[in-house]
Amino acid sequence: MAFSSNAEYVPLTSQDNDAEALDMPYFRHPKHRNRWGRIDDLDDYFRRVYHFWQVKGFPCYLLQQVLELLHVLCFIFLTIFVLTGINYKAIVELSPQRLRVEDFAEKFFPGFRNMSNGSLPHVEGNHYINVDSNQLDLWDVFSFHDFLSGRSNALIYIYAFCALALAVHRSVRTVHGAFSMWRIRQFYRDVLELDPGEMDNYTWPQVLKQLLKAQAEHHISVQSSKLTELDVHHRILRFKNFVVALVNKNVLPVDFQVPLMGRRIYFTEQLKYSYELILFWASSSPFMDSSNLQKNFHSASPEILANGMRRTIAWYAVISLLFCPLIFMWQLFYTTFMFVEMLQQKGREFGLRIWSPYARQRLRLFNELDHQFNLRLGKAYTPSNKYINSFISPIIVVLASNLKIFAAAILALIAFFTFVDEKFLVAENVPLTITVLGVIIAVCHALTPGQGDAADPEDLLNDVVVNTVAGPKPDWLGNAHTLEVRREFGWLFPYRMTFWIEQLISPIATPYILFFHLRPRSLEIIKFFRHFTVRVQGVGDVCSFAQMDVHHHGNPKYSQSKKHQHSSHTGENGGAKGDDGGDFGNDHSSGDGTFSQSLDDGKVEHSLINFSMRNPGWAPPSSSANFMKSLKESAGEDALRMSGSLGSMTSSMRAPFPDSSMMPHTGNEHAMSQSIPPSSFSPRSPPMASSIYPTLGNPSAAACPGNAVHAFQSLTLATSMRQEEPEQDAQTGVQSAWSPPVADQALS
Numbered sequence: 247m248a249f250s251s252n253a254e255y256v257p258l259t260s261q262d263n264d265a266e267a268l269d270m271p272y273f274r275h276p277k278h279r280n281r282w283g284r285i286d287d288l289d290d291y292f293r294r295v296y297h298f299w300q301v302k303g304f305p306c307y308l309l310q311q312v313l314e315l316l317h318v319l320c321f322i323f324l325t326i327f328v329l330t331g332i333n334y335k336a337i338v339e340l341s342p343q344r345l346r347v348e349d350f351a352e353k354f355f356p357g358f359r360n361m362s363n364g365s366l367p368h369v370e371g372n373h374y375i376n377v378d379s380n381q382l383d384l385w386d387v388f389s390f391h392d393f394l395s396g397r398s399n400a401l402i403y404i405y406a407f408c409a410l411a412l413a414v415h416r417s418v419r420t421v422h423g424a425f426s427m428w429r430i431r432q433f434y435r436d437v438l439e440l441d442p443g444e445m446d447n448y449t450w451p452q453v454l455k456q457l458l459k460a461q462a463e464h465h466i467s468v469q470s471s472k473l474t475e476l477d478v479h480h481r482i483l484r485f486k487n488f489v490v491a492l493v494n495k496n497v498l499p500v501d502f503q504v505p506l507m508g509r510r511i512y513f514t515e516q517l518k519y520s521y522e523l524i525l526f527w528a529s530s531s532p533f534m535d536s537s538n539l540q541k542n543f544h545s546a547s548p549e550i551l552a553n554g555m556r557r558t559i560a561w562y563a564v565i566s567l568l569f570c571p572l573i574f575m576w577q578l579f580y581t582t583f584m585f586v587e588m589l590q591q592k593g594r595e596f597g598l599r600i601w602s603p604y605a606r607q608r609l610r611l612f613n614e615l616d617h618q619f620n621l622r623l624g625k626a627y628t629p630s631n632k633y634i635n636s637f638i639s640p641i642i643v644v645l646a647s648n649l650k651i652f653a654a655a656i657l658a659l660i661a662f663f664t665f666v667d668e669k670f671l672v673a674e675n676v677p678l679t680i681t682v683l684g685v686i687i688a689v690c691h692a693l694t695p696g697q698g699d700a701a702d703p704e705d706l707l708n709d710v711v712v713n714t715v716a717g718p719k720p721d722w723l724g725n726a727h728t729l730e731v732r733r734e735f736g737w738l739f740p741y742r743m744t745f746w747i748e749q750l751i752s753p754i755a756t757p758y759i760l761f762f763h764l765r766p767r768s769l770e771i772i773k774f775f776r777h778f779t780v781r782v783q784g785v786g787d788v789c790s791f792a793q794m795d796v797h798h799h800g801n802p803k804y805s806q807s808k809k810h811q812h813s814s815h816t817g818e819n820g821g822a823k824g825d826d827g828g829d830f831g832n833d834h835s836s837g838d839g840t841f842s843q844s845l846d847d848g849k850v851e852h853s854l855i856n857f858s859m860r861n862p863g864w865a866p867p868s869s870s871a872n873f874m875k876s877l878k879e880s881a882g883e884d885a886l887r888m889s890g891s892l893g894s895m896t897s898s899m900r901a902p903f904p905d906s907s908m909m910p911h912t913g914n915e916h917a918m919s920q921s922i923p924p925s926s927f928s929p930r931s932p933p934m935a936s937s938i939y940p941t942l943g944n945p946s947a948a949a950c951p952g953n954a955v956h957a958f959q960s961l962t963l964a965t966s967m968r969q970e971e972p973e974q975d976a977q978t979g980v981q982s983a984w985s986p987p988v989a990d991q992a993l994s
Contacts, residue, residue, distance in 0.1 A: 288467060289481045289536045291430075296482050298430045299453050300617060303445040307427050311420045318416050322409040325579045329402055405572050437464055450615070451860075454478060470784025475861040479613040480788045484537065485526050486610075487792040488775075489518070492525075493607040494845050497774050499763035500604055511737035512759075513604035514752040516573070520562065520760060525771070530558040532775040537786030539779060548776065552769040559768065563761035566753075573753035581746045598692065599634065600745055601627075605738035609714045612792040612853040618860065622713045629709035630739050635695045636703050637732050642693055650690035653683045703727040707735075715856075716847040791845065794854040797869035804848035 285291045301307040431442045438456040440448060454475060460466060461473040470477075480487075492498045493513075498521055500513040526533055530551070534540045543551070566573075601609075601623050610619050660680060663670040670676065707726035711717050718734035725731050740748075780790045791799055844850070854870055855877070866874065 285466060287536055289484055292478060292481045294426060294430050295433065295453070295457065296450075296615065298427060298434065298442075299445060299448065299450060303442055304427055304431045308424055311423060315413075315416055315420050319413055321580065321583070322413055324583075325575070326402075326406055326409070328579070329405075401571065405575060408569075408572050409576075437466075450617070454861075467784055473784075475864040476613065476793075476857070477782070477785050479615070479857075480782065480785050480792060481537070482615065483613055483792070484786075484788055485522065487612050487789040488525070489522065490607055490610050490612060491778060491789050491791045491845075492521075492771075492774065493604070494849060495774065495842075497767065497770055499759060499767065502759075502763070511602075511604050512748065512755065513602070513607070514748050514756075515603055516749070516752040517756050517759060518603055518607075520566065520756055521764070524555075524559055524562055524760075524764070528558050528562070530554040532772070532779075533787075539775070539787045544776065548769060548772045551772045555768040555772065556765050559760055559765040563757045563765070566760065567757040570753045570757060574750075577750050577753055581750050585746065599631065599739045599741050602738060602740050602745060608738060609716050611715065611849065611856050612789070612794060613857050614853070618856075622715075626710050626713035629706055629713075630735075632701060633703060633706035633710055633726075634732070634736065634739060636701065636706060637729070638693060638695060643695065646690035646693040650687050650694065653686045653690070657683050657687070703732075707731070710735075715852045716849065720846050791850060792853075793867075794850055794857060794870060795867060796850060796854065796873045797867075799843055799845070799850045800873065801844040801846075801848045801851065804851050 298304070298307065301310060434440045434442045434445075437460045438453065440453065440456060457466075457478060458473050458475070465471070467473055467477070489498075493500060500511055502510050502512055504510045525531055532539050532543055532551075606619075606623075609623070657680065660670070660676065703726040704724070707717070707722065711722070717723070718731055718738060719725075722731050722734075778790045779787050780793065781787050782793075793799075851873070854866065854874070858864065858866060858874060865871070
């Protein structure tokens with residue numbers, strides 16, 4: 247894979263890294279010599295602090311871990327029980343007592359026996375209904391005799407041994423995690439001064455504020471005298487930021503050409519775990535611990551490092567291949583149990599889609615915590631379903647709606663017969679028929695759109711992108727109605743069944759992808775870490791994209807002006823300046839090819855806006871601060887221009903009708919109400935400003951559909967981030983009678 251760019255990075259020297267990683271003095275005041283003054287792995291500790299807040303305290307954490315352990319143990323027992331604990335021969339050879347069909351039908355239709363002898367076809371004597379079974383002892387069917395006597399298949403014993411080892415490992419982790427979380431509970435009580443029993447009443451900004459305050463007194467981070475919001479997020483999300491950048495830069499293999507199927511996106515949980523294991527924890531990993539690169543990573547030849555990584559990937563591929571049957575067996579039973587559980591739910595839920603593991607890397611912003619990211623995806627879930635359903639073929643809708651009626655009619659008839667005589671349920675093929683009809687109704691119900699699902703694809707996808715802050719393709723605007731954009735979005739938002747099938751074949755596909763796709767990219771991976779890793783004082787080595795520095799990683803497509811790029815770049819407050827004092831330029835170690843410094847969809851800019859809004863006390867670097875100032879000025883100009891035109895429109899509509907309830911319905915009211923979602927003005931959920939960039943950075947986007955929505959979101963952004971005095975706002979002289987309170991205050 248080739249990368250091109252007009253600018254290149256200057257890699258940090260290993261001498262600078264070693265000096266800071268190994269010889270950093272510890273700042274410790276004598277009165278702060280306590281157990282909180284020196285924590286070995288601060289990344290893991292901060293992750294546990296965040297996780298403690300996520301699970302809402304120690305009792306919830308302990309209960310969740312114990313139940314998950316019981317879940318694993320129960321699953322292991324069930325799989326071994328199904329494989330070895332059932333005497334299938336006794337069940338097959340069971341001879342049930344049977345009842346003739348005509349005898350059962352005589353109960354529902356008197357005279358059926360006489361009719362069948364006359365006008366109706368004769369019912370053969372070998373048609374029966376099972377009504378009872380011979381007496382059979384339970385232990386004749388359920389027995390572990392063969393397993394305990396050593397007469398089972400060798401693969402069964404290997405699976406049982408691995409499952410037992412997994413159970414022991416999970417038990418040890420549960421006990422160790424409980425002790426660690428108890429220490430975190432004491433940390434909340436003694437250091438953060440928060441009641442551990444009231445975690446559901448605290449927000450994460452409150453916890454973060456107390457954590458930054460505790461640094462001044464207890465010196466939790468001994469490598470720096472001060473902590474910032476970005477430092478904490480770097481430690482919690484260090485490796486996740488790298489994975490997000492690797493996926494968005496197409497360094498990790500997720501896009502494949504499959505024979506007879508064409509282009510496919512394949513990225514499963516097992517594949518993601520294998521990538522992280524190789525990149526961050528293996529012996530040839532660029533990292534020597536949780537926060538620092540290898541000592542010789544910048545001085546050694548990239549080819550030598552790549553050769554070591556190739557050998558490691560090959561070994562992991564071979565190990566994955568050896569354990570493939572066991573992992574596949576585990577996945578098969580797990581998928582089966584989950585499938586049965588889904589059948590018990592509503593039919594429409596069975597056919598709903600979920601966000602794929604690829605979407606969770608493609609759509610995630612840098613320095614975005616799990617609960618924040620899940621909140622965004624949750625808001626985009628309903629419009630995503632509506633957008634996908636808008637592409638269902640009308641023929642399929644007609645067939646599904648009618649087939650659902652036929653299947654429901656047959657089920658109603660079976661229910662009637664069962665109500666008359668419950669023995670009908672044990673008739674031959676009746677349980678199978680009920681199951682098949684239930685699946686048909688569920689699938690048809692999922693393929694039948696609801697009454698409110700019909701809408702324009704452009705508007706629906708715009709509602710999705712408002713929360714995902716990234717479209718399925720860079721050129722999605724104006725092309726949401728095309729099948730190509732729909733296919734790209736389908737890889738982000740697949741069916742549950744598709745997700746399960748991909749997870750099921752993952753044990754087979756993972757060794758192949760590791761050996762034939764990831765191993766050839768070892769040199770690119772090494773170069774990526776050399777190009778896009780910077781050292782932050784007191785934090786360690788982090789992904790340079792996570793610094794959210796628009797000076798180095800800003801996308802020109804989303805920039806209003808370049809004047810902020812000429813400002814000084816000092817590296818303060820998490821700046822991305824190199825330790826040698828120079829800006830990043832040429833990579834002297836690569837020699838061939840360069841990396842593009844920016845990402846598609848303005849991910850760095852979106853990440854900067856999102857982080858600034860969620861952490862208003864954080865001071866960004868000078869270049870990023872200038873970008874935010876330029877963005878607010880541009881958004882303010884668009885807000886004034888748009889509010890002026892709409893204010894004159896509403897005043898002309900309002901003048902003859904003092905009472906708004908008497909205003910005639912001209913159709914414009916509906917258009918304006920659709921263009922201004924009330925939730926966008928809520929101070930609790932500030933807008934992501936995802937859709938204002940095409941309008942601000944691309945003048946030609948004014949002619950694109952949905953431009954009114956972009957303009958109103960620009961107005962919302964300017965309202966939420968406005969810092970001018972009320973007297974300056976009053977100079978506009980514009981007030982809209984129908985605007986929500988937040989907009990009224992900003993424009994009054």
